[in-house]
Amino acid sequence: MNFELEPELVQMQTMVRDFAHDVVEPRAHEIETTNRVPDDLMRQAAELGLFGLSIPEAYGGVGLGMVGRCAVYEALGHAHMGFGGVISAHASIGTSGLVKLGTEEQKRRYLPRMATGELITGFAITEPSSGSDAANIKTKAVKHGDSFVLSGTKHYISNAPIAGLLTVIALTDAALGPRGMSAFLVEMNAPGVRVGKIDEKMGQKGALSAEVIFEECEVPAANLLGRENEGYKEALKILTNGRVGIAARASGAMEHLIELSTAHAKTREQFGRPIAEFQAVQFMLAEMAADLETSRALWQKVAWMVDEGADVQKMASIAKLHATEALSRVADKAVQIAGGMGYMKDYPVERWYRDQRLLRIYEGTSEIQKLIIARALLA
Ligand SMILES: Cc1cc2nc3c(=O)[nH]c(=O)nc-3n(C[C@H](O)[C@H](O)[C@H](O)COP(=O)(O)OP(=O)(O)OC[C@H]3O[C@@H](n4cnc5c(N)ncnc54)[C@H](O)[C@@H]3O)c2cc1C
Structure with a gap:
């Protein structure tokens, strides 16, 4: 067993840790009072590659494996936790589905902008009536020609108020329950999708989460992520x-x-x-x-x-x-x-x-x- 990280990784970890300590933490009061991560901190995070940790280099990311990503997340753990929350909701659950399951066309369309932080992402499965019981979601995606029409409500979705794209889990065959769910890449400016109430949380200020409502929201079939009915x-x-x-x-x-x-x-x-x-x-x-x-x-x-x-x-x-x-x-x-x-x-x-x-x-x-x-x- 060798627990030593590669020298480049140690260098990145040190850079992120210094950024967390010396740049983000001193801005904690500002993040707390405005409940926003300031734009210049988002830009500096982008320059460090934090938005593209898991995105392959071919699409403009840093292309780290899990050990590398976690080493960086540990360093990020020294920063204001709301700031860390914004980054990790994007770089972890917001990104990994597309990296793993996306078609080449989907990856080319979204990953380069995700890697620079221009396009912020999140992941949406939780609903008001299904949290721990995630297999019991109600949001439906009904096929109409070359599209799926989504209806339902997700809540507590991290990054929703600042996201341009969400990975959304919905029922494509309600009769099959969890075996009838699919994942979709939903652009937040698509007609029929809107951000509802922004949550007022106990902590992690700056990491905004919110309700996301789908009303007859048409998503092109090209935005189905992975295979139909394998979303859960x-x-x-x-x-x-x-x-x-x-x-x-x-x-x-x-x-x-x-x-x-x-x-x-x-x-x-x-x-x-x-x-x-x-x-x-x-x-x-x-x-x-x-x-x-x-x-x-x-x-x-x-x-x-x-x-x-x-x-x-x-x-x-x-x-x-x-x-x-x-x-x-x-x-x-x-x-x-x-x-x-x-x-x-x-x-x-x-x-x-x-x-x-x-x-x-x-x-x-x-x-x-x-x-x-x-x-x-x-x-
Ligand atoms: C700030 C914030 C951000 C979030 N971000 C996201 C996001 O980005 N995307 C997303 O999809 N979701 C997100 N969530 C949702 C989060 O994953 C759920 O809140 C969590 O899974 C719990 O679900 P719940 O809140 O419905 O609680 P419930 O499921 O109602 O649970 C209430 C209590 O009952 C317990 N319980 C439930 N079932 C069992 C059982 N079978 N056995 C024992 N105990 C049980 C739970 O452990 C808990 O203690 C977020 C939540 C918060 C608060």
């Missing part, structure tokens, strides 16, 4: 890979919180000495480090398995479950170590405590990850 199977694969990326982002966030907590523990004095000298505080830091290292080892293993072509459904769920629950423990301890300051809005830990909570919910809740793991064990 493919959606699960997109989500499985996305979960590994979330474990990597969570690891970066843990590292950031540990850095903040150790710095604070060394400088804050009580009872005439730095609180870092109290064993109770040291134990919290030690547990935080153990949570980080186990999460990191897991994403590294599972990302490597993806690159080797292995089936990672169970392991991706283990990585996401462990890393996101670990991040919640770490964020809680970061607040505790900071004391009263940890509860104050002008100290960043308060924001990280709110922002990290989402990672245990989206792309499958912790309970759904446990179901996937248990099903694999009992199969």
